[in-house]
Amino acid sequence: MAEKEEVKLLGIWASPFSRRIEMALKLKGIAYDYVEESLDNKSPLLLALNPIHKKVPVLVHNGKAILESHVVLEYIDETWKHNPILPQDPYDRSKARFFAKLVDEQIFNAGFVSMTKAEQQGREDLAEQTRELITYLEKELVGKDFLGGKSVGFLDLVAGSMIPFCLERGWEGMGLQVITDDKFPEYKRWVKNLEKVESVTDCIPPKEKHIEHMNFMVGRFRSS
Amino acid sequence: MISLYDFYILNEKLKNKLRTEEFDKRKRDECLKLLGFWISPFSRRVEMALKFKGVPYEYLEEDLPKKTPLLLELNPIHKKVPVLVHNDKILSESHVILEYIDLTWSNNPFLPQDPYEKAMARFWAKFVDEQILPLGFMSLVKAETGIEVAIEETRELITYLEKEVTGKYYFGGKTIGFLDMVAGSMIPFCLARAWECMGIDMITHEKFPELNRWINKLNEVEIVRECIPPKEKHIERMNQIVERIKST
Numbered sequence: 001m002a003e004k005e006e007v008k009l010l011g012i013w014a015s016p017f018s019r020r021i022e023m024a025l026k027l028k029g030i031a032y033d034y035v036e037e038s039l040d041n042k043s044p045l046l047l048a049l050n051p052i053h054k055k056v057p058v059l060v061h062n063g064k065a066i067l068e069s070h071v072v073l074e075y076i077d078e079t080w081k082h083n084p085i086l087p088q089d090p091y092d093r094s095k096a097r098f099f100a101k102l103v104d105e106q107i108f109n110a111g112f113v114s115m116t117k118a119e120q121q122g123r124e125d126l127a128e129q130t131r132e133l134i135t136y137l138e139k140e141l142v143g144k145d146f147l148g149g150k151s152v153g154f155l156d157l158v159a160g161s162m163i164p165f166c167l168e169r170g171w172e173g174m175g176l177q178v179i180t181d182d183k184f185p186e187y188k189r190w191v192k193n194l195e196k197v198e199s200v201t202d203c204i205p206p207k208e209k210h211i212e213h214m215n216f217m218v219g220r221f222r223s224s
Numbered sequence: 225m226i227s228l229y230d231f232y233i234l235n236e237k238l239k240n241k242l243r244t245e246e247f248d249k250r251k252r253d254e255c256l257k258l259l260g261f262w263i264s265p266f267s268r269r270v271e272m273a274l275k276f277k278g279v280p281y282e283y284l285e286e287d288l289p290k291k292t293p294l295l296l297e298l299n300p301i302h303k304k305v306p307v308l309v310h311n312d313k314i315l316s317e318s319h320v321i322l323e324y325i326d327l328t329w330s331n332n333p334f335l336p337q338d339p340y341e342k343a344m345a346r347f348w349a350k351f352v353d354e355q356i357l358p359l360g361f362m363s364l365v366k367a368e369t370g371i372e373v374a375i376e377e378t379r380e381l382i383t384y385l386e387k388e389v390t391g392k393y394y395f396g397g398k399t400i401g402f403l404d405m406v407a408g409s410m411i412p413f414c415l416a417r418a419w420e421c422m423g424i425d426m427i428t429h430e431k432f433p434e435l436n437r438w439i440n441k442l443n444e445v446e447i448v449r450e451c452i453p454p455k456e457k458h459i460e461r462m463n464q465i466v467e468r469i470k471s472t
Binding site for chain 2: 052061064066067068070071072074075078079090091093094097098101102136
């Protein structure tokens with residue numbers, strides 16, 4: 001008999017880090033209150049809950065604040081144990097965590113910076129670096145419907161929120177062709193599979209608005 | 225004619241015998257190797273974890289910055305230590321390795337069991353490696369003018385850890401845990417040596433009484449003492465590293 005649980009998520013519509021938490025909560029069927037934050041005008045609540053980083057996502061569960069998207073995803077999986085998103089086997093779990101770091105650290109950095117370079121050669125060089133990194137995910141996807149195997153898992157949420165439903169929108173806005181059909185057939189197949197999963201598609205930013213937003217963010221980065 | 229009770233006892237004894245034999249067989253068949261580097265806090269913390277679990281392993285020292293063909297083969301993506309090889313499994317990234325160790329050898333867990341406590345330990349571990357290390361090392365070393373500002377900013381970050389350890393022997397509570405291994409390998413037994421060779425008293429007794437107490441407690445733990453770089457040699461090496469960074 002479940003007590004009334006307080007679950008609140010502070011997020012930003014365009015942030016892949018907060019979108020992946022929404023996907024996880026939906027996959028588990030957890031009811032939550034969503035609080036939309038603004039990058040330029042952070043609420044007193046956000047600043048109180050995350051004084052160190054002042055960033056989303058923040059998950060509040062029965063008065064306790066959990067921060068950092070990977071930490072939040074693991075917390076969700078350990079607290080609501082049905083429909084597990086992390087693999088059960090310790091080694092598979094380690095691999096998922098390893099690749100999640102690769103996505104958010106190396107792929108995100110190369111991928112985002114590739115958009116911000118003023119000259120085309122700079123953009124192309126970083127696009128090539130990003131392709132090399134995404135090749136590791138391409139290999140992981142061979143023979144699988146999802147990175148998590150037969151169903152969407154932790155790494156699908158991390159990589160899905162970041163690459164097809166964030167970075168690719170930015171690249172499209174810049175006119176950069178990064179993930180080509182010929183080199184990344186498994187990736188393309190994976191994205192089609194993701195697009196059939198309601199918990200994923202319900203939680204992605206609307207495309208046109210997102211591309212516009214990414215263009216704006218790149219512009220802001222370049223002028224700073 | 226044995227009673228049902230005797231039968232039960234015999235059955236349990238047999239099961240235990242088989243379990244022990246199975247365990248011994250696994251121990252004999254188990255291959256556990258750690259590629260590390262003596263001054264890397266990332267590899268030192270994995271040694272602490274393995275010793276904490278009482279798991280025997282073979283240690284292979286990398287002579288960085290030269291990288292052996294083995295390292296390049298086992299960690300082609302990042303080409304870094306530590307790398308843990310467990311039978312046919314290859315793992316890299318120190319936090320990933322620590323979590324694997326805790327799950328695989330389930331005696332003496334060093335991560336908290338409660339999901340919220342575990343989340344906090346993971347959060348602070350990321351904070352140590354992603355916030356304290358860059359500011360407390362690279363930014364500090366590179367600061368020509370304004371080093372006082374960098375020192376103060378580093379102390380502000382360290383204040384969060386001071387609060388976390390207040391009222392506890394260790395971050396893990398009564399015994400060392402995951403966060404003690406991460407923060408211990410990084411702060412008192414790595415960054416503090418760099419600060420010392422730069423003449424900086426970062427973690428002052430007045431500002432950080434709890435952390436100083438924690439450091440003294442850590443020094444009492446045998447497996448921590450066994451897994452930290454020898455001080456003089458470390459400071460000498462740190463001097464070279466700091467000079468090299470300053471000159472680039």
